[in-house]
Amino acid sequence: MDLGDIRYRPETGCAAQADLRRDSLIATAPPAERWLLIESRSAWPRQALTSLRNSSSGAELGDVVARRCRELRIRPVLIRRYGRLDPTSSRRWALVDCRPGRELVRWGDLPTDEHLLDVLAGKDSGLVSNAPVYLVCTHGRHDACCAVRGRPVAAMLTAAYPERTWECSHIGGDRFAANVVVLPHGLFYGHVTPARAVELAKQYDEGAVVPDLLRGSGAFAPPVQAAQHFARAAGHSPVVDNLLPQSFEVLSEHRWRILLASTNGPIAVEVSARLDTVDARLTCAGSSPAQVRHFELHSLTTA
Numbered sequence: 001m002d003l004g005d006i007r008y009r010p011e012t013g014c015a016a017q018a019d020l021r022r023d024s025l026i027a028t029a030p031p032a033e034r035w036l037l038i039e040s041r042s043a044w045p046r047q048a049l050t051s052l053r054n055s056s057s058g059a060e061l062g063d064v065v066a067r068r069c070r071e072l073r074i075r076p077v078l079i080r081r082y083g084r085l086d087p088t089s090s091r092r093w094a095l096v097d098c099r100p101g102r103e104l105v106r107w108g109d110l111p112t113d114e115h116l117l118d119v120l121a122g123k124d125s126g127l128v129s130n131a132p133v134y135l136v137c138t139h140g141r142h143d144a145c146c147a148v149r150g151r152p153v154a155a156m157l158t159a160a161y162p163e164r165t166w167e168c169s170h171i172g173g174d175r176f177a178a179n180v181v182v183l184p185h186g187l188f189y190g191h192v193t194p195a196r197a198v199e200l201a202k203q204y205d206e207g208a209v210v211p212d213l214l215r216g217s218g219a220f221a222p223p224v225q226a227a228q229h230f231a232r233a234a235g236h237s238p239v240v241d242n243l244l245p246q247s248f249e250v251l252s253e254h255r256w257r258i259l260l261a262s263t264n265g266p267i268a269v270e271v272s273a274r275l276d277t278v279d280a281r282l283t284c285a286g287s288s289p290a291q292v293r294h295f296e297l298h299s300l301t302t303a
Contacts, residue, residue, distance in 0.1 A: 008144040014284045015145035018175035019191065021280065025215045027225035027295050029188035030172040032075040032181075032218030036065075036120070037094040037133070037166070039110060040078040041085060046141045048078045048169035055112040068120045075218075079135065079166040082154040093119055095126065096133065098186030098219040100244050105129045105184050132204055133183040134161060135168040143174035143284050153178040156194040161201055174283040176215065185240055188215040208238045220245065226295035227258040227269035234300055236262050243267070255298070262302075270298040 010016060042051050049062030069076045074095075091110040097103060108119065108126030118124050136154040140147030150167070157165040157180075173179055176190030180197065182204050189200055192213055203210050211232045216225030228243045236243060246266065247259040255272040275291045282290045 008148075008284065010145075010148050013145040013148065014143065014175040014281055014286070015149055015177040015191075017280055018282075021278070023175060023292065024294060025176060025190045025213070026229045027216050027222040027293075028173055028176065028190065029186070029216035029218045029220075029222075029225055031221070032171075032186055033097070033099050034072070034074045035094070035096040035098070035183065035186075036069060036074050036076040036116070037079045037092075037096065037135075037168075038076060038113075038116060039091040039093065040080060041087075041091065044078055044139060044141060044169050048139065048142075049076060051078070052113040052116070054114055061113050061116070065116050065120070068117070072120060074120070077135070077171060078169040082136075082138075082151070082158040082165065082167055093126070094129075094133065095119065096183045096186075098184055098217070100219060100241075103184040105131070105133060132164055132201070134165045134201060135171065135181040135183065136165065137169070137171045137177065137179045137181075138167040139170045142170040143177070145174055145177040145284055146170070146179065149178040152194045153180065153192050153197045156197045157201065160198045164201070173215065179215075181218075186218040187240075188218060189213045190215045204240070207240050209240055211238055221248070222293070223256040223271055223273070223295070224248065224258055226271045226273075226297075227256075227260060229295075230269055230271065230297040230300055231260055231262065231267050236264065236267065239263070264302060266303040268299070268301045268303065270300075272296050272298060 049066050052061040054061050093110045094107045096105050106126035107129050108124050134157050136150050137146045138150035154167050178192045180189040180192045200210050224245045231243050243260045246261050249257040257270045260267045273293050273295050277289050279289050281288050
């Protein structure tokens with residue numbers, strides 16, 4: 001396991017310090033409406049996509065794939081199986097749509113890295129899968145906490161769901177390691193422990209989220225994620241497809257009014273955000289001080 005820094009000590013890592021500070025998980029899921037999952041069996045560099053190569057020339061392909069993904073608003077990540085490698089099996093790719101009402105996973109074979117350009121061009125549509133996908137960030141060269149905390153979680157999920165579980169490269173929020181993403185709904189979970197990893201999967205199978213570990217869904221903007229959190233905290237159903245946004249109104253630069261659809265009727269939620277300066281490193285390689293965003297609830301009314 002390459003942690004990227006031999007001086008790393010778990011007790012002083014960014015995730016341990018975030019635990020001590022009780023950093024809020026609320027509305028910290030980064031934007032990710034669609035994903036490109038790329039199976040990679042080589043060592044992952046700090047910048048994951050730089051490992052992609054043209055098979056004929058050996059030239060770097062990562063910049064081209066990254067640029068095309070930005071144009072298509074797709075988030076690319078490398079994936080690999082935990083603790084097992086069958087060199088005779090075909091590598092795979094997946095395109096995942098997390099947008100509400102369009103949730104879908106398509107898988108295909110990846111004979112060469114260059115084939116990703118055909119996938120992004122729509123020349124290979126793959127096959128639809130109804131099985132969820134669990135991504136666990138274990139990208140040690142990006143942040144040591146992700147490997148130290150992520151790999152035990154990946155091991156636990158793999159033992160229970162071997163075909164659904166993948167280690168993945170950096171997904172953001174290193175201080176919230178172990179980070180897990182549940183697809184196709186794009187649910188980001190943080191501070192996941194091995195003891196609770198399977199709980200997330202079981203709840204998803206039952207169509208529900210686990211609110212106390214949920215960072216939010218990358219399919220929604222952070223103010224919507226915050227509104228959904230406060231609605232669940234007020235007792236509204238944790239069903240995955242509950243609390244979908246119906247309208248989004250900007251009241252000021254840092255204040256929003258979101259109308260959510262729920263099983264109990266429409267809910268109007270008004271939230272605001274502020275930036276706080278903390279004397280802390282938000283990643284193991286980061287600098288101090290840093291700024292973190294906190295959301296506050298101003299009103300929540302049911303029509």
